[in-house]
Amino acid sequence: MGEEEGGDPGALFEARALTVRFGGITALEDVSVSIAAGEVLGVIGPNGAGKTTLFNVMCGFTRPHSGTMAWEGRTLTHMRAHRLAGMGIARTLQGVGLFGELTVLENVVAGAERFRRTGLVSAVLGLPRADRDERQLRERALAALAELGCEDVAGRHPTTLPFPIQKRVALARALVAEPRLLLLDEPAGGLGADDLGDLTERIRALRGTTAVMLVEHRMDLVMSVCDRIVVLDFGSVIAEGPPAAIGRDPRVLEAYLGQEPGSGDSRGASAPGETQGASAPGGAAA
């Protein structure tokens, strides 16, 4: 589209005028969002507002009808999921999305894939350089697990662990890739107060080094960690600003009418299939 200079030059990532339609439903309508390096950006809105769809477009799972994106000022018409990790973008999935038959350690090692240096020939011949490479990945993974206090479950299978621990492992798998932009899709879903406090600290600690785009229903979390908040409703951005201003914005309150802003979203434990955007009932945009 040749408008590299069009948007915000300082942005790490920028979505420009994205529109996504599913049949008759407009899931995103002319949505522009940008995030600066190290910024924590909240994306909120009622169920079905288009938050997961926005992430899916950013990850290349959904093609936008129109609009472009830019990463570090370079315009991309579409993303390719397997390229994200290499570019420095990681994402956690709504639910957990861990590999069920892999151990926790293997799950996190898989997340460190971008640091792999050796190829197929070394692997098939079992060369020591492939072993060294694997060891390097494993050490990164163990460090990431230790960082989140999960190193003691490294050998377990995720399905045998309590849900909050699974969510931590999923976060470790995203962080081990050392992303510069982290997309979190409802990371607090299904967490109790203790784990929520922990997550809050975790996101605060990332501020300044890793940009975080946070989709979340738990307003307490969003309000306390975000530098800026974007509010989606029926696929459109209806408000944008610092948390304090958003909390007072009448349009936001109206969008949330009938849907208690402070209420936790109980769909946290739902299947990872949610990532494709299947929406919860009651919030379908017309």
Next chain:
Amino acid sequence: MSAIAARARVGRARIGELTLARGLLLALVAAAALFVASELLSSFADLELAEGLYFFCVLAGLTVLTGLSGQISLGHGALMAVGAYGAALLIGEQHWALVPALAAATAITAVVGLLLGAAATRLRGPYLAGATLAFAVGLPALADKYSSTFGGENGLVVNPPNPPSGLGSSLPLERWEAWIAGAGAVIVLFTLHNLVRSGYGRAMRAVRDDEIAASLCGLRVARVQTLAFVVSAACAGLAGGLLTVVLQLASPGAFQLSLSLSLLTAIVLGGLGSLVGAAWGAAVLVLLPSWTRDIANSFSLSTKVSSNMPLAIYGLVLVVAMLAWPSGIQGGVRAGGARLRALVRSRRGG
């Protein structure tokens, strides 16, 4: 356990953790065991051993494809046919030496596997099964259509492999065949052992478990799936080539759909995703039919009944085995081993 201890554990590699050392040791032990077995066995049993060894090749590849990468194939019998006919043409018509002919048969089948695998990445579950099924049914028909090249119903006959004169004139042909097949099986064992332990093995399992999460980890889902197909096709091609060498014949009758089905049965029965399970599966494929035939014959029944008895017993054994070991023979062995260790420990403790 503390993070420091966990890190120390992975910090330095012990010999046992070196993939190459483990792989070579495994190959060496397998080769030695096969050599001793072939020396002890009768000529007939050596032939059965050779058959079991080429079955191991195809089953090991198939168990990686299905067990690790989560793709089903009903076409591996046909892939064996590609290798078998390839080897038969190269050895019989082109007079290639054994090793290059087998290598070429493997490579040709890998290319066919690449095409099949690339198509397979677009298909899932029943659709993938259907497509590979069509391949399994359609391919043998080619032997009929181009009967001047492929010998029609009769297939292609090749001369028996000549043992090198240095091994002495008393070496039975069957033993030599078992060694050839054994060499192939050991190569497959070594290669797949390394692959399964590597990041590629983990990538296959990750893709099997969750394609979306895998792609977010930077894995190219379609590539990983195609790689699994190519590897397992190469194994099937080598198995087919070895079959030609061992039986001195590549004929359409050997590669019916029933072969593909029994290959799948064998990896499930042996223990899906396990190379040792593939060895169990190979043993089952070779031994079970002759055992059931013997049992059926020992009943001195009318021919009408006795000719169907092997099939009935075969089915019965499969059902019982799957009930007894839901995760395959190797799963049963592992569980048994764990129980034994627990027993020993409790004895010592008490």
